[in-house]
Amino acid sequence: MITQRGVVSLVLLAFGFVLMLASYFGLAAPWGxxxxxxxxxxxxxxxxxxxxxxxxxxxxxxxxxxxxxxxxDGRER
Structure with a gap:
């Protein structure tokens, strides 16, 4: 099962990739x-x-x- 830190890391990674793709292809490199x-x-x-x-x-x-x-650590506190 994925841990909380794994979820946070994947969300940051996905947001970073989406921001890179959107800013490069959508905003910085117009096609024409x-x-x-x-x-x-x-x-x-x-x-x-x-x-x-x-x-x-x-x-x-x-x-x-x-x-x-x-x-x-998996133990209840």
Whole structure:
């Protein structure tokens, strides 16, 4: 069975990946034709790269949370 720290880590990891994918494909790298036009070389949102970096940080923090979150020993208190 998955532990509480596993759930929290997976949620952080999933949120980080979703943020990375959304900020890169949806906000920072617009698709269009002609592909060499200046209009399609600029991101849709000015701070989209910062959102991508935040997603990477969240993905790496999920491992830190997993290691530092205390695991329950299974006994009732």
């Amino acid at each position: 034709f002609p592909p060499d036009a200046v209009r399609y070389s600029n991101p849709r949102l000015e701070f989209a790269p910062a959102l991508f970096v935040l997603g990477v940080i969240l993905a790496f923090l999920s491992a830190v949370v997993y290691e530092l979150w205390p695991e329950r």
